[in-house]
Amino acid sequence: MAGTGLRFRQGAIFFSGAHAAAHPRTRTPHHHCSPQRTHDARGRCRLTAKSANGRPQISASFRDVAIDGAQSEDGAPEQGGSTVSITVVGASGDLAKKKIFPALFALYYEDCLPEHFTVFGYARSKMSDEELRNMISLTLTCRIDQRENCSDKMEQFLKRCFYQSGQYNSEEGFSELDRKLKEKENGYDCEAHANTYHQAGKVPNRLFYLSIPPNIFVDVVRSASRTASSQDGWTRFIVEKPFGRDSESSGELTRNLKKYLAEEQIFRIDHYLGKELVENLSVLRFSNLVFEPLWSRNYIRNVQLIFSEDFGTEGRGGYFDNYGIIRDIMQNHLLQILALFAMETPVSLDAEDIRNEKVKVLRSMRQLRLEDVVVGQYKGHSKGGKTYPAYVDDPTVPSGSITPTFAAAALFIDNARWDGVPFLMKAGKALHTRRAEIRVQFRRVPGNLYGRRRRSVGGGGTTATRELEKATNELVLRVQPDEAIYLKINSKVPGLGMRLDSSDLNLLYSERYPAEIPDAYERLLLDAIEGERRLFIRSDELDAAWAIFTPVLADLEANKVAPELYPYGSRGPVGAHYLAANHNVRWGDIS
Ligand SMILES: NC(=O)C1=CN([C@@H]2O[C@H](COP(=O)(O)OP(=O)(O)OC[C@H]3O[C@@H](n4cnc5c(N)ncnc54)[C@H](OP(=O)(O)O)[C@@H]3O)[C@@H](O)[C@H]2O)C=CC1
Ligand SMILES: O=C1O[C@H](COP(=O)(O)O)[C@@H](O)[C@H](O)[C@H]1O
Numbered sequence: 001m002a003g004t005g006l007r008f009r010q011g012a013i014f015f016s017g018a019h020a021a022a023h024p025r026t027r028t029p030h031h032h033c034s035p036q037r038t039h040d041a042r043g044r045c046r047l048t049a050k051s052a053n054g055r056p057q058i059s060a061s062f063r064d065v066a067i068d069g070a071q072s073e074d075g076a077p078e079q080g081g082s083t084v085s086i087t088v089v090g091a092s093g094d095l096a097k098k099k100i101f102p103a104l105f106a107l108y109y110e111d112c113l114p115e116h117f118t119v120f121g122y123a124r125s126k127m128s129d130e131e132l133r134n135m136i137s138l139t140l141t142c143r144i145d146q147r148e149n150c151s152d153k154m155e156q157f158l159k160r161c162f163y164q165s166g167q168y169n170s171e172e173g174f175s176e177l178d179r180k181l182k183e184k185e186n187g188y189d190c191e192a193h194a195n196t197y198h199q200a201g202k203v204p205n206r207l208f209y210l211s212i213p214p215n216i217f218v219d220v221v222r223s224a225s226r227t228a229s230s231q232d233g234w235t236r237f238i239v240e241k242p243f244g245r246d247s248e249s250s251g252e253l254t255r256n257l258k259k260y261l262a263e264e265q266i267f268r269i270d271h272y273l274g275k276e277l278v279e280n281l282s283v284l285r286f287s288n289l290v291f292e293p294l295w296s297r298n299y300i301r302n303v304q305l306i307f308s309e310d311f312g313t314e315g316r317g318g319y320f321d322n323y324g325i326i327r328d329i330m331q332n333h334l335l336q337i338l339a340l341f342a343m344e345t346p347v348s349l350d351a352e353d354i355r356n357e358k359v360k361v362l363r364s365m366r367q368l369r370l371e372d373v374v375v376g377q378y379k380g381h382s383k384g385g386k387t388y389p390a391y392v393d394d395p396t397v398p399s400g401s402i403t404p405t406f407a408a409a410a411l412f413i414d415n416a417r418w419d420g421v422p423f424l425m426k427a428g429k430a431l432h433t434r435r436a437e438i439r440v441q442f443r444r445v446p447g448n449l450y451g452r453r454r455r456s457v458g459g460g461g462t463t464a465t466r467e468l469e470k471a472t473n474e475l476v477l478r479v480q481p482d483e484a485i486y487l488k489i490n491s492k493v494p495g496l497g498m499r500l501d502s503s504d505l506n507l508l509y510s511e512r513y514p515a516e517i518p519d520a521y522e523r524l525l526l527d528a529i530e531g532e533r534r535l536f537i538r539s540d541e542l543d544a545a546w547a548i549f550t551p552v553l554a555d556l557e558a559n560k561v562a563p564e565l566y567p568y569g570s571r572g573p574v575g576a577h578y579l580a581a582n583h584n585v586r587w588g589d590i591s
Contacts, residue, residue, distance in 0.1 A: 015584035058228075062082065082203040082233060083116035083185045084529055085201045088234070089220050089514055091121025091132065094315075099271075101136045101161075103521035108157045109142065109150070112526055116202065119161045120179055120185040122489035124168070132163035144446030162217040168212065169219035178228040181206065208527055214242055218256040225260040230563045238267045238528050241332055242323055243537070246553055247546040254539050267528045268537040271441065272333035272436075273340075274527075276509070277479040278534075280355075281340050281438070284485065291475075294503070295417075295443070299473065302422045302585045303333040303341065304439040308431040312378060312568065313405070317394035324403040325558075326373075328428040335362070336424055336497065336537070337438060337479075342343045342413055351534040355541060362544035364415040368552040374407035375556065376573035377563035378430035388568035404556075406427045408576035410583050411548070424575055428570040436479040439588035442472050450490070450500055474588055483509040483517060499514065 086104065107113050121132045130539050137158060141148035164180060185204040208224055210217055221237060229235040239257070244250025257266055272278055285291055294300065307329050313320045320328060336358075343357035381391035391397060391405050406428030411424065414427020474488040486506040493499040509517065527535055537545075555561075564573035571590065581589055 007314055008542050020460050022289055039453050060480045081201060082114065082205055083118070084114045084119045084205045084207065085120060085181050085184065086207045086209065086529075087122055087181075087224075088209045088211055089121040089122045089224070090167070090210065092123040092125040092127070092135075093211055096209075096211045097139050098574065099519070100211055100519045100525070102139050102141060103519055103525050105136075105140045105154065105157050106518065106522050107155050107526055108160075112522075113435040114529070116185075118181070119157075119158065120177065121161065121163045122166060122173070124165065126165050128522045129162050133161055136161060148582070149381075149506055156301045168216045169223055170538060171223045174223045174226075174228040177224075180511050181228065192513045203233040204230045205529075206230045206235045207238065207265075208236070209525075210240055212240075212555055214240075214244075214253070221257055234265075234531070236265050236267055237261060237529075238269050238524075240269055242327055243268055243332075244546065245323065245327060246551040247543065250542055250546050252470070253544070255424050264533075266539075267533065268542065269524055269540075270332050270336050270535075270537055271502065271520040271524060272479075273336055273535040275479055276517045276520075276521040277477050277483050277485070278337055279523070280485070281337070281477065285341075286345055297417065297419055297421045299442055301443045302424060302440045302583070303338075304441070304586075304588055305337055305423065305425045305437075305438045305584075306439065306589050307334060307427040308433055308543075308572075310431060312389065312391060312430040313394055313397070315392075315396075317396035320405075321401050321403045324408075325405055325407050325427050325429065326375075326549060326553060330407060330409065330425050331545055332437075332489070334425045335426060335548070337495075338411070338425075339541075341438060342418055342423070344417070348533070351532065351536075354534055355538045359479075359538070359541050359544055361413060361415070362541060362548065364413050365544075365548050366412045367550075368409055368548055370445045370552055370555045370559075370561075372410040373552055373556070373574060374575035375404035375561060375563040376428065376566050376575065377401075377403070378405050378428075378568045379565040381567035381569055383569060390568070391430070396556075400443065402560060402562055406431070406563070406566060406572050406576075408572075409552075410579060422585055424580060424583070424585055424587070426572070426587065427519065428572050432569055432571055434481065436456060436588070437589070438477040438479070440475040441585070441588060442474065444472050452500075478589070 032095045079516070086098050091101075101119075104119055114217040121127070121136075127135070136152065138515075139155070140154055140214075142154075162180065162184070164173070164177040166176065181204070185202070206229065208219055208220070208228075210295055212220065217239060224237075225235065237257075244253045274389055285295060302478055339358040339361045343354075345359045346353040378391050380393060381388045390403055391403075397403075401500070406424045406426075408424065411423045411425065412418075413421070473490075476484070476486050478486075484507060486504040486508075488502055488504055490500050493501045524535055527533075564574045564575050575589065
């Protein structure tokens with residue numbers, strides 16, 4: 001296949017833990033050309049080896065699983081009658097190439113897609129099927145630990161990819177897509193067996209991924225739902241952010257989408273919810289007795305949600321300038337993490353139970369005030385003979401733009417658990433590092449036994465203990481890069497003296513789980529295919545999220561608040577430190 005380059009990436013395949021094993025799922029029946037695919041207790045796919053009697057055995061790759069002892073289902077290949085077509089609308093775009101097609105291939109490679117699946121690209125650009133395949137092939141990668149048959153798998157996958165060009169508001173375009181989808185749904189060339197399956201009678205299911213600018217979401221939904229919906233199966237739409245610019249526009253978007261779709265058909269994606277560490281947040285809280293009793297204002301002094309990127313808007317300035325960092329990162333990614341962090345224990349792990357708890361937290365939050373926000377924008381900078389551009393140097397950004405590329409904010413949850421605890425957020429582009437993390441700073445130890453001035457054997461002890469007086473325990477969940485959960489504790493330095501040291505109890509994923517961590521888009525695409533809504537945003541959650549940020553966004557714009565400039569590659573504006581200090585907090589990523 002032209003352009004099919006083999007590339008490998010670091011990492012591992014799906015694994016399942018107690019949380020996953022316990023999670024009840026509604027599943028779409030799957031078929032597969034190969035009879036060697038089963039599902040774990042959560043419905044996740046995995047490869048199995050066949051035993052002598054032809055029944056699948058648990059695969060070696062699954063050995064880490066199931067601390068609760070959950071075993072696989074019987075494993076006989078599932079029978080059922082459905083096909084799934086996944087149409088990526090905006091297939092020529094950045095996100096489609098960078099994330100969506102590679103995630104679909106990874107799912108295919110892992111045997112996670114239903115047997116009878118087809119992938120379509122739809123966009124205005126003129127392209128043949130072959131050209132789409134060539135384009136996609138440039139960004140497909142294989143897992144580093146599973147390179148066998150990778151190029152074969154790529155070829156098989158690409159043969160299942162097709163393209164339809166059309167306008168986004170054109171019913172003709174989507175009717176033509178519908179015609180081609182039916183063709184594939186009614187007769188399927190199963191590459192694995194070089195065989196033709198006739199699928200008449202199979203239920204056709206359709207998933208549309210709207211990977212397009214938000215101003216055309218409704219056009220696409222109108223045209224596609226009218227002319228390319230499945231007649232007998234389900235039709236679902238994954239909608240990319242941004243979901244509006246404020247409460248009003250978000251409400252309008254939801255109302256318009258709901259003219260054509262039921263809420264159950266709308267999958268509002270926030271890819272941070274698909275990240276491994278964010279998934280693990282609830283497991284950490286609700287399946288470890290040691291944490292949950294501490295999870296309140298009684299023990300937690302503040303919580304910090306930090307996002308930074310070491311690159312600027314580079315090519316996305318046109319989109320970004322209309323939104324800014326608060327809408328791009330805080331109102332969705334960081335707020336979603338906050339909601340999962342702070343919610344009460346859900347009744348069950350069902351999507352509605354979890355989302356109900358998230359909504360309650362969001363609705364308990366205070367509206368953000370202007371005095372609790374600091375905004376910044378990166379400026380040009382030269383270092384080591386290299387010049388880094390200012391945000392306003394981006395040709396797609398209007399000159400004189402005051403759109404923030406950095407923001408810090410102090411948020412509060414007015415409920416019994418979190419009363420008075422500052423939740424600090426910080427997000428910025430063109431900073432010194434790429435990182436996303438949650439930092440939980442605990443209260444100081446009462447009584448201060450080791451902080452008292454005392455004679456120490458071996459010397460030096462007094463100074464060290466005074467330093468530690470300031471330190472508190474800190475729990476850090478590093479979402480990316482180098483996923484890790486670590487707890488900063490005070491411990492005694494070995495020796496005859498009594499010197500204390502702050503050190504880490506560290507769960508570094510790359511050491512504990514050497515296999516590659518799936519990309520967030522893989523998890524979310526699979527969930528959408530399976531009808532699992534837990535990691536997608538419900539409309540009342542969205543309303544509650546916008547209610548927190550809309551007033552301050554309006555104030556920033558009405559008052560034309562000038563952002564504090566910070567050099568590209570720096571740690572951001574100093575204003576962020578003053579904001580934290582106002583709330584008696586020190587940023588954990590700085591100290
Ligand atoms: N890129 C990213 O990293 C991320 C993107 N997103 C969101 O995903 C969606 C897609 O993002 P991305 O791929 O970057 O977007 P692009 O700007 O690359 O647009 C996707 C496709 O939409 C079509 N298009 C672009 N502009 C217009 C326009 N003004 N009118 C009509 N069609 C247009 C183009 O296809 P053609 O001309 O062929 O029709 C283009 O290839 C957006 O909603 C974005 O906010 C979310 C998270 C991250
Ligand atoms: O949604 C977005 O996320 C990306 C960052 O995603 P990550 O998974 O690479 O951390 C950000 O660059 C982009 O501006 C924003 O729209």
